[in-house]
Amino acid sequence: MVIVAPSLLSSDLFALSDQLKTIKASPAQYLHVDIMDGHYVPNINFGDKFVSEVRAHTDLTLDCHIMVQDPEQVVFDVAKAGGDILTFHPETTQHAYRLIEEIHKLGKKAGIAFDPALGIAAYEDLFPIVDQVLVMTVSPGFGGQTFIENMLGKIAAVKKLQQENNYHFDIEVDGGINAQTGQQCVTSGANVLVAGSFVFKNDIQTAIAQLSQLQ
Numbered sequence: 001m002v003i004v005a006p007s008l009l010s011s012d013l014f015a016l017s018d019q020l021k022t023i024k025a026s027p028a029q030y031l032h033v034d035i036m037d038g039h040y041v042p043n044i045n046f047g048d049k050f051v052s053e054v055r056a057h058t059d060l061t062l063d064c065h066i067m068v069q070d071p072e073q074v075v076f077d078v079a080k081a082g083g084d085i086l087t088f089h090p091e092t093t094q095h096a097y098r099l100i101e102e103i104h105k106l107g108k109k110a111g112i113a114f115d116p117a118l119g120i121a122a123y124e125d126l127f128p129i130v131d132q133v134l135v136m137t138v139s140p141g142f143g144g145q146t147f148i149e150n151m152l153g154k155i156a157a158v159k160k161l162q163q164e165n166n167y168h169f170d171i172e173v174d175g176g177i178n179a180q181t182g183q184q185c186v187t188s189g190a191n192v193l194v195a196g197s198f199v200f201k202n203d204i205q206t207a208i209a210q211l212s213q214l215q
């Protein structure tokens, strides 16, 4: 039921090939790839080149989390490189609705991500057309941060709207997820758990199995 998305930000890049094989043998269904521009978020990391390298080594769903200002500049390259789900932060573009439509035209899934400081009200009009709503449970930019418990109410509010309106999006959480916080998120309504440090700083198989069993 719960989809686990190991975040490659915390992977060992020099052992990535082996780590991808370990993940493939686990219940994880997604690989989460963070894309950061050093502008919208302070950090700079992966880009479309990395996505295409990972694509060549896995058939898992590539869940691309695009933390950049003006996502139109990178979304299409990431899609072309083999990203499957393209999730951007709606306040980073003037035309979030159009961008979702353009992602769909490419046959890809579109997601919107909510920074912890951003309420859902301003972007509720996108809910009927998105495939994924990502509730950030840390401020975006870095792995290894502490889960913000206040976000549980936001997850529950998104879940309530989803149920009341029969929307079909997945509810993803990202940041500080471990077995305990993951359980809190699932109880609040999340069904996709991104986890970086918890997966890669522990035994990968065991950590993913723990998260995938939450209900």
Ligand SMILES: O=C(CO)[C@@H](O)[C@H](O)COP(=O)(O)O
Residues within 6 Å of the ligand: 007, 008, 009, 010, 032, 034, 065, 138, 139, 140, 141, 142, 143, 144, 145, 174, 175, 176, 177, 194, 195, 196, 197, 198
């Ligand atoms: O998007 C981000 C950070 O901005 C994440 O996807 C991190 O990679 C999560 O790392 P952990 O908090 O699980 O260590």
Ligand SMILES: [Fe+2]
Residues within 6 Å of the ligand: 007, 032, 033, 034, 065, 174, 194
């Ligand atoms: Fe992420």
